[in-house]
Amino acid sequence: MKPLVSDNVIMTANRPIWKKLHSAIASAFLASHIRTQAGLTADETMLFRKRLQQLSKGSEVFSIEDEAAKLVFDIVRHIVFNFPPNAQTEGCSYLEGLKETIELFNAQLSKNPLIKLKATTRTEWVGKRVDISIAAKTCERFAALRSEIIVRSRKDPLSILDLLLRETVLQAGTEKGEKAVELPAGGLKLLLTKDFFSFIYMLLEKHLEIGQKLRKEHNAIFGRSLASGLEVLTESPIKLNDMEYTTAVIKESLRLFPVGFGVKEAPAG
Structure with a gap:
């Protein structure tokens, strides 16, 4: 998984890094917190249902994988970053970039050296484009958290990103917010790999x-x-x-x- 999501993600990290990540985000995966996302999930699933109804009335074959990816992406994007979900209604460049990254990663397994080289080069370009976009949003959130008087507790996070940035904010900004960027960016890629x-x-x-x-x-x-x-x-x-x-x-x-x-x-x- 490392070539796809980097080293500093809970699925690929070990020892101190894993322990730090686990401690930071564990509360977001408690059953009590997950249940609070039921309303969001229901709303997004209703959009998914409406989309399938529209597609089923037509005569053309469609990819249910593509439609399901939009649903999953919108839910994950909101829970991880607290970004407004809109992939199902307006489309999203983040999602397209992440999907292309996964397709290119599989292409790198080709025995053809030209295909492999082309896929590797393209993967780096697409990966940087996605990471830069996510990093910009993450830095915006970091700045917003620093400007708030009260930092949200671990038991009541607005997003997993807030949990990852919480420690840095509590340290009064002695570290740059960009250091936490790689962690949520890689995590989002991981959640969208299947x-x-x-x-x-x-x-x-x-x-x-x-x-x-x-x-x-x-x-x-x-x-x-x-x-x-x-x-x-x-x-x-x-x-x-x-x-x-x-x-x-x-x-x-x-x-x-x-x-x-x-x-x-x-x-x-």
């Missing part, structure tokens, strides 16, 4: 009986009405804990298609 939704949809299409069981569980917990289901989800996100069968489906899909399994090279020979 469009997991696509595999769940594929598996459900091949196993219709599983989809029926999923709907039965969803109807039992949230009701048959979409409006009432959204209301229950928003007001009582703790009910997500009752979705035992849905959780099992997600875990089994991850077992069959692990995150990051596509960016690897077979041993020589």
